[in-house]
Amino acid sequence: MTHGLKLITEEIQDATFIAEDAEGGLKNYYLTGTFLQAEVTNRNGRRYSRDLLEREVTRYNTNYVSRNRALGEMGHPNGPGINLDRVSHMITDLYPDGNNFIGKAKILDTPYGKIVKNFMSEGIVLGVSSRGVGTLKATNGYQLVQDDFMLATAADIVADPSAPDAFVRGIMEGKEWVMAAGTWGEIDYDRTKRELKEATRRDFEEKAIKSFANFLSKL
Secondary structure, eight states, X not given: OOOOBEEEEEEESEEEEEEEEOGGGOEEEEEEEEEEEOSSOOTTSEEOOHHHHHHHHHHHHHHTGGGTOOEEEBSOOSSSSOOGGGEEEEEEEEEEETTEEEXXXXXXXXXXXXXXXXXXXXXXXXXXXXXXXXXXXXXXXXXXXXXXXXXXXXXXXXXXXXXXXXXXXXXXXXXXXXXXXXXXXXXXXXXXXXXXXXXXXXXXXHHHHHHHHHHHHTO
C-alpha cells in the first residue's frame, strides 16, 4: 500500500481542440498536443525526470490506453480517481517525442463530452490539465517529483487552466491519498489531528476509533 501521496496537477500549455468531418455530415472531436513534459521546470515550479515520465507513460499505455480505459474528466476533480459520471473523453494515443509526451484524445458522446463539443462549436477556449499523485522534494529552486509518482490521467479538460494547481491545493490542503485494493482513499490528517487534540481524556479513545474507522471506510 502506498502512503502519503499528494494530488499533483499540471496545466498543459500546448494542447489543441480540433473537429474533423465524419460520415453523414457529423464531426469527430479530438484533443491533441503535448500532454506531459520532462526535464524542465514547469510554471508550477515542478520538474519531472525523463525516466519517471517514461515509466509512467509506459504503465499508463499498458494498463489504460491499450485497453480503452484511459479516461479523462471535464472540470477539476478533487482526487486521483476517475468519476465515471464526469467522463468527457478517452485518451487514444500517448507517445514520447524527446522530453515531451504527445497525446491524442477523442471527445466522447457522454453528457460531459457533449458539453465539451458544444463549447468547441461555440469557439470557447478550453484548457487541459494532467493529474497524478506523488511526493515532492525541494531541489535547487524547484520541486522535484519523486519516484513514487503515479499518473492518474494524462488529460482533464478544464475551463480555467491558468491556476489549476492553486485550486487543487486549496481544496486538498492537508489531505493525502493511499491505494488499497485498486481504490484511492483520502486521508485528512489535519482534521483528524485537530479532533484528537480537542478531545478530552474521557472521549479520546472513542474519537480515535471513530477517526480510524472513517479512514478505513475510504479504502
